[in-house]
Amino acid sequence: MKFDMHVHTIKSSCSLNPIKWLKKICSIKNILPAICDHNVLTKTDFGIPGEEISTNKGEFIGLFLNEQINEKDIFEAMDNVKDQGGLIYLPHPFDGRRGRSLCRYDVLNNRDFKRRVDIVEVFNSRCIDNKPNEMAYEYAKINNMLMGVGSDTHFPWELGNAYLILEDFDRENPKEFLRVLNKNNRDGLKYYGKLGNSTNIKVFSKLSKKINKSGTLRYPRLNRFTIKHL
Secondary structure: OEEEEEEOOOOOOOOOOOHHHHHHHHHHHOEEEEEEEEOOOOOOOOOEEEEEEEEEOEEEEEEOOOOOOOOOOHHHHHHHHHHOOOEEEEOOOOOOOOOOOHHHOOOOOOHHHHOOOOEEEEEEOOOOOOHHHHHHHHHHHHOOOEEEEEOOEOOHHHOOOEEEEOOOOOOOOHHHHHHHHHHHHHOOOOEEEOOOOHHHHHHHHHHHHHHHHHOOOOOOOOOHHHHHOO
C-alpha cells in the first residue's frame, strides 16, 4: 500500500485541498493519507487522523489522534498525543526556511524531547532542495529513530509526490503501524519521493491564504480523467 504521512486539507489556511476532492484523488491514486492540518484535527472516513501542532518550540505532527491538541508548551502537547495513544512525527525538522521548523529552536537534541519521538520525516516534497531531508535522515539514523516520508500536500497536484510503500495495517492501531513501518525501515526504507515545484511553496501557498480568507473560490466537480492528469 501507499501511505503519505503528511497531507493538508482546505482546513489549513495555506492549502486548497477540498476534502471531497482529496478523497477522490486518494482513491484514484490508491494513497492512504495522514490528514495533518495546522492546529486543527480534521477527521475523515478515508485517512489517518492527525494534526500539525504549533508550539512554543516549533511544530510537530501527532498521528492517530482522537482529540485536537491545543497545548502550546511542546512537552505538554507531546504528552497529550501520547496520552491518546497517538504517535509523534517530526515534519521537515531541518528546513530552516520555515518559521516553525524544529531546527530553529533549541530542542532537537534535548533528551526529554527525543525520548518522546516515534518517527522522523526524512523526505518532505516541499523542501526547496534535498539538504534538509538529508539532515533529517542523518538525525534519525544517529538517534535510532524510525523514518517516514510525506508529500506535505497543500494542492491537489502535489498528492503522490511522496509516499511510503508498506504492508497493509489496521488503520486504528498505531502499534501495528509502527511494526509495519519498522519492517519497511529494516528493508531499506521503501518509499517514493520527488521534490515539488518551488512555485507552489513561494507563491501559491501565500495566495491560498488570501483565497481561503476571502471565501470566493468555487470548485468544479472532478472526474476520473482530471484526477489522473493532476
